[in-house]
Amino acid sequence: MEVRTSYDGLFVDGAWVPSTGPSADVVNPATGRAIGSVPEGTLADLDGAVAAARRAFDEGPWPRMTQAERGRLLHGFIEVLDAHRAQLGAVITAESGALPWLVDSTHFGLGFGRFSHAVDLAAGGLDSVTPLQVGAGSVLGGTALVHEPLGVCGLITPFNFPLFLNLSKLGPALALGNTVVLKPSPLTPLEGLVLGAAAAEAGLPPGVLNVVTGAAEVGDRLVADPRVDMISFTGSDRTGSAVMRTAADSLKPVVLELGGKSALVVREDAEVARAADIAFGSFTLHAGQGCVLLTRHVVHRSLVDDFLDALATRAEAAVIGDPAAPGTTMGPLVSEAQRQRVASYVEIGAGEGGEVVCGGKPVEGDGFFYRPTVIHGVTPKARVAQEEIFGPVAVVLPFDTDDEAVAIANDSRFGLSGAVVSADTGRAWEIARRLRTGSVRINGGGTAPDLAAPVTGWGASGVGTEHGLAGLLEFAQPKSIAFRAG
Known part of the structure; x- marks a missing residue:
């Protein structure tokens, strides 16, 4: 994997695809000068990414793998990122202005930790069976509780802790078999696009992770798209309120981590x-x-x-x-x-x-x-x-x-x-x-x-939970299956 400061395309369906939009500079906030450029994603680019994620979920192998199979690939994904820690850390500092110790402790330490913890929680098994009971006619039966992936998840992240927040959302979403369209902040797109390169090297199937840059209209369309089954958003309370209103039209669940005072x-x-x-x-x-x-x-x-x-x-x-x-x-x-x-x-x-x-x-x-x-x-x-x-x-x-x-x-x-x-x-x-x-x-x-502690907000600070078991379950649909043993 190459850690870059410039990209010619967006990561869609397992490949780098040319964007229909113009190029945009990535600026180092410590100098005010450009350090590279990326495509400015468009609605057409987003349409292709959502279509790829939809195919990957409906027809691809990812949601049909065992938790152990997905876990091996996802731990490999983190290993790819970790192998390029020095180069990636320099990019994080240059793009977001984070001090090196904050890169090590939060983006790498906590970001890798949150991702891996979600993968391990999922691999440990979430499903259960009620005690078997003998009914009329000596029929043995019971009920199983299983957790299905929701489908296509739209993940929208802000500029302040990009890699950490991207990984915190990707871990539980992917571990449970969902596919993802990630829309990073236009101010810090490099820490989103690099995840596409890591996914390709780690061998994630095409369409499982798609990364599309762009302005607010791209995020708005991602929330509104009926092919998207769930939205996880981190940002301001004002934008979070708009996300919730838009998502209500298609009755999709949302997780919102918003502002604080x-x-x-x-x-x-x-x-x-x-x-x-x-x-x-x-x-x-x-x-x-x-x-x-x-x-x-x-x-x-x-x-x-x-x-x-x-x-x-x-x-x-x-x-x-x-x-x-x-x-x-x-x-x-x-x-x-x-x-x-x-x-x-x-x-x-x-x-x-x-x-x-x-x-x-x-x-x-x-x-x-x-x-x-x-x-x-x-x-x-x-x-x-x-x-x-x-x-x-x-x-x-x-x-x-x-x-x-x-x-x-x-x-x-x-x-x-x-x-x-x-x-x-x-x-x-x-x-x-x-x-x-x-x-x-x-x-x-x-x-x-x-790592097991959930993060949740009261009032204007958010809806839903991130991290820990409760955060993992935000990306799952519980299903009960009643059965006869014979």
Whole structure:
């Protein structure tokens, strides 16, 4: 397999097929300059990809293989990617602006892990049989519960963690025998197209995995196509709502992992330095471009001044620059449009009475960099405290009692993640149970991600589940079969 920064075609039906659309540049967000080009997929390209996936499911061998047979091919698929880890890592950094340690830990470590865990779960067997019973006339019988693949799955992924998110969706979809049309973000298409090359080398049958680039209209058509049986989408809540409305016309199931405005609760007994480390590390991770990041810091009033000082100190020490350069601690936003969005929200926060404690401006020069920014003095109802910014901006909100902290944390349309820092782990547990969110980390959480843990969102943060057994079953149709033993 060759890891490339330019492609002349799209991966459809097991081959590289010329696109009917124009070529589009792939831009390195750290420099603002093109590193390669890919075809800009069209509706005609998508039609061919959906047709190929439909044939592969209806007529091909993939859904008819045993779990063990599919598992061998899918583990081989990951092995192909792993064999090109160094080259692929450089492409991820250049295309998405991810720091090398984040590439290793999230895209490779967690991405490969989520994929392989789904494959192993499927291979372990999901089907079951109720205890046999003797009925009238001494007839022996029972009921079997089996899980069938849904069919053609449309997977739509965003720009922030492309390889990780692509693999997280592909693992369960393919492991259960579905076929796939993957539509990556137009800002980060290389981490989608490289999966086509890996599929070809690993020997996946034609049409099992198809990768089509393109703008929003391509994603819209993928959702609307009646030949597609299921949609898994990660992105903004606004787009997720549109996906759900469109999918309703053909009554296809959807899994939506959407936005977040997650709260970090810092209790009165918390160690400020530790809380600030957790807070700063989260809202600046990947320049704040993550739906699960902690961007609302709900801090006990007695600690606010020290907490703000600690965040400002960390912001001043941040090394902002090319993620490929040694020593860089925060990279760029993905595009100039995203940087302008962040800047506009900082202006909104100032207009809402907020004090910009640190940051609040872009970094001059090439690339799409913005300084870590902390805003204090707005109310929990302020736009900067309610709306997802998707950049390195945090809002500090004081509280006096635990009940008030929970109320502030839960005062959000979103409910994706959250965190509590406290010396009293029992009390932190009680607060964690009261937070209306899909996951909570106490004092930084565990030492490593739990691959079996599901990810789900409340409210505007999503519909359905990703990861773990519950996430795997989103790609399956349960069927009961009643039978007589003789």
